[in-house]
Amino acid sequence: xxxxxxxxxxxxxxxxxxxxxxxxxxxxxxxxxxxxxxxxxxxxxxxxxxxxxxxxxxxxxxxxxxxxxxxxxxxxxxxxxxxxxxxxxxxxxxxxxxxxxxxxxxxxxxxxxxxxxxxxxxxxxxxxxxxxxxxxxxxxxxxxxxxxx
Amino acid sequence: xxxxxxxxxxxxxxxxxxxxxxxxxxxxxxxxxxxxxxxxxxxxxxxxxxxxxxxxxxxxxxxxxxxxxxxxxxxxxxxxxxxxxxxxxxxxxxxxxxxxxxxxxxxxxxxxxxxxxxxxxxxxxxxxxxxxxxxxxxxxxxxxxxxxx
Amino acid sequence: xxxxxxxxxxxxxxxxxxxxxxxxxxxxxxxxxxxxxxxxxxxxxxxxxxxxxxxxxxxxxxxxxxxxxxxxxxxxxxxxxxxxxxxxxxxxxxxxxxxxxxxxxxxxxxxxxxxxxxxxxxxxxxxxxxxxxxxxxxxxxxxxxxxxx
Amino acid sequence: xxxxxxxxxxxxxxxxxxxxxxxxxxxxxxxxxxxxxxxxxxxxxxxxxxxxxxxxxxxxxxxxxxxxxxxxxxxxxxxxxxxxxxxxxxxxxxxxxxxxxxxxxxxxxxxxxxxxxxxxxxxxxxxxxxxxxxxxxxxxxxxxxxxxx
Numbered sequence: 001x002x003x004x005x006x007x008x009x010x011x012x013x014x015x016x017x018x019x020x021x022x023x024x025x026x027x028x029x030x031x032x033x034x035x036x037x038x039x040x041x042x043x044x045x046x047x048x049x050x051x052x053x054x055x056x057x058x059x060x061x062x063x064x065x066x067x068x069x070x071x072x073x074x075x076x077x078x079x080x081x082x083x084x085x086x087x088x089x090x091x092x093x094x095x096x097x098x099x100x101x102x103x104x105x106x107x108x109x110x111x112x113x114x115x116x117x118x119x120x121x122x123x124x125x126x127x128x129x130x131x132x133x134x135x136x137x138x139x140x141x142x143x144x145x146x147x148x149x
Numbered sequence: 150x151x152x153x154x155x156x157x158x159x160x161x162x163x164x165x166x167x168x169x170x171x172x173x174x175x176x177x178x179x180x181x182x183x184x185x186x187x188x189x190x191x192x193x194x195x196x197x198x199x200x201x202x203x204x205x206x207x208x209x210x211x212x213x214x215x216x217x218x219x220x221x222x223x224x225x226x227x228x229x230x231x232x233x234x235x236x237x238x239x240x241x242x243x244x245x246x247x248x249x250x251x252x253x254x255x256x257x258x259x260x261x262x263x264x265x266x267x268x269x270x271x272x273x274x275x276x277x278x279x280x281x282x283x284x285x286x287x288x289x290x291x292x293x294x295x296x297x298x
Numbered sequence: 299x300x301x302x303x304x305x306x307x308x309x310x311x312x313x314x315x316x317x318x319x320x321x322x323x324x325x326x327x328x329x330x331x332x333x334x335x336x337x338x339x340x341x342x343x344x345x346x347x348x349x350x351x352x353x354x355x356x357x358x359x360x361x362x363x364x365x366x367x368x369x370x371x372x373x374x375x376x377x378x379x380x381x382x383x384x385x386x387x388x389x390x391x392x393x394x395x396x397x398x399x400x401x402x403x404x405x406x407x408x409x410x411x412x413x414x415x416x417x418x419x420x421x422x423x424x425x426x427x428x429x430x431x432x433x434x435x436x437x438x439x440x441x442x443x444x445x446x447x
Numbered sequence: 448x449x450x451x452x453x454x455x456x457x458x459x460x461x462x463x464x465x466x467x468x469x470x471x472x473x474x475x476x477x478x479x480x481x482x483x484x485x486x487x488x489x490x491x492x493x494x495x496x497x498x499x500x501x502x503x504x505x506x507x508x509x510x511x512x513x514x515x516x517x518x519x520x521x522x523x524x525x526x527x528x529x530x531x532x533x534x535x536x537x538x539x540x541x542x543x544x545x546x547x548x549x550x551x552x553x554x555x556x557x558x559x560x561x562x563x564x565x566x567x568x569x570x571x572x573x574x575x576x577x578x579x580x581x582x583x584x585x586x587x588x589x590x591x592x593x594x595x596x
Binding site: 230231233257258279281 | 379380382406407428430
Binding site for chain 1: 165169200204214217228230231233234
């Protein structure tokens with residue numbers, strides 16, 4: 001059985017806090033539970049595309065961070081295989097939130113939905129992803145309890 | 150008819166060079182032609198996730214930059230509506246490339262494919278996207294010629 | 299303004315009942331409301347693939363019928379552009395149901411989710427689709443009321 | 448190791464010819480090779496939807512048949528997990544063809560593309576699918592040779 005960390009006392013949140021790309025763009029996890037996670041990001045001028053809107057890749061990355069936390073909350077390393085993102089509306093400032101819910105907690109190929117919303121609750125994007133659980137690689141972190149924010 | 154820029158002499162590449170998010174993560178366009186674009190990014194430690202691999206969002210953003218340039222090469226503002234990305238293999242260093250080819254140049258809903266590869270040609274991800282052309286908004290830039298690298 | 303039917307008294311359900319392919323495979327609409335529809339199909343030996351399971355195309359077609367009814371419930375002709383289906387579990391007999399809910403009733407590019415379930419409520423597939431509203435073509439049928447089953 | 452057939456002399460084409468749903472709608476395999484397959488269907492009035500066009504589910508099923516043959520051509524049972532179909536243009540009569548090409552022959556999660564075209568070569572739909580190989584279930588059929596039409 002492989003391990004992807006060797007810090008036995010690391011929490012799952014600490015594991016994801018090592019995601020340097022997410023940190024660079026300002027995406028942060030604010031909640032992880034079994035099959036669920038929530039992340040947020042403050043949209044600044046650094047996140048805008050040539051048309052002055054939050055870049056699709058920034059929204060995708062925020063959603064992907066919440067996705068990875070939710071799908072890995074069972075501590076079996078799971079990677080995204082095929083992901084779909086549909087953009088619904090634009091945003092150019094303020095906090096945006098990604099809320100990931102595992103729709104199907106399949107042993108091998110779980111299916112997870114993430115909704116990205118603006119501060120006022122407006123839907124910005126819907127992200128769905130089929131993952132693949134690498135059953136011989138476990139994440140060496142404390143399992144999240146029912147509400148380990 | 151709307152315009153999304155008011156610099157009449159701006160090239161399409163200059164338009165995309167205003168994408169601050171792409172610039173922050175080091176993604177850059179290296180070629181734009183009618184219905185085609187190519188971008189690259191040097192993967193550094195800043196792009197890695199908690200497992201030490203290039204983060205999916207970084208790969209997505211690079212692909213999205215190439216996509217946006219290819220799909221907007223006809224100078225009618227086109228936004229991605231629904232995008233699918235399938236990850237094939239990992240990368241943790243070196244240049245990676247995204248090559249966007251418009252498969253269907255539809256008047257309203259074009260379909261475009263982007264392949265992301267490593268320096269050695271290995272396929273990393275396939276990105277396909279259905280766009281929506283906002284026919285009353287034109288990009289005010291010089292049209293790319295047959296090979297305006 | 300175009301019309302896609304010339305039977306002024308036809309209901310939306312009657313319009314979809316003209317779908318000969320859906321009829322051939324035994325898929326039938328059982329409920330249409332604004333932004334919502336439900337269809338069912340009795341899985342028989344005619345629907346099975348070489349491995350003895352209900353063929354993916356049969357499940358897709360049932361979902362697509364519910365989708366088309368929900369997305370066209372506003373009487374502006376809307377076609378599916380990009381559809382994703384994720385298969386969760388198999389079925390080989392009994393009624394299966396598709397329930398379509400419009401997630402985003404966008405003026406041009408609505409986003410709709412369909413869940414296909416077995417008689418016992420087990421999730422079989424999740425179908426999501428981005429449509430395109432042809433705003434100059436209206437469906438000439440009576441609009442469904444709040445519960446026109 | 449499981450088997451999904453017990454007819455040792457069955458060819459892969461014979462295995463797929465047992466797909467009763469594909470047979471009902473008139474879809475037939477015309478070529479199978481390693482990582483490739485082609486199927487066709489004669490569009491008749493039976494395949495039309497309420498608007499008089501070939502129903503999306505019929506096009507999907509044809510594509511899915513070609514997909515299944517291509518992805519199973521290595522004789523390890525592989526099922527579609529997540530499939531995307533993008534419709535490009537309509538058809539209401541004549542033969543239509545689905546050509547499946549395995550883009551990534553991954554050990555566990557292969558990625559395959561299918562293009563559906565009309566007799567005149569016009570692109571009707573693009574179908575991409577991520578599969579899942581059930582490595583302990585083998586198809587008990589003769590492997591296709593380099594050109595076993």
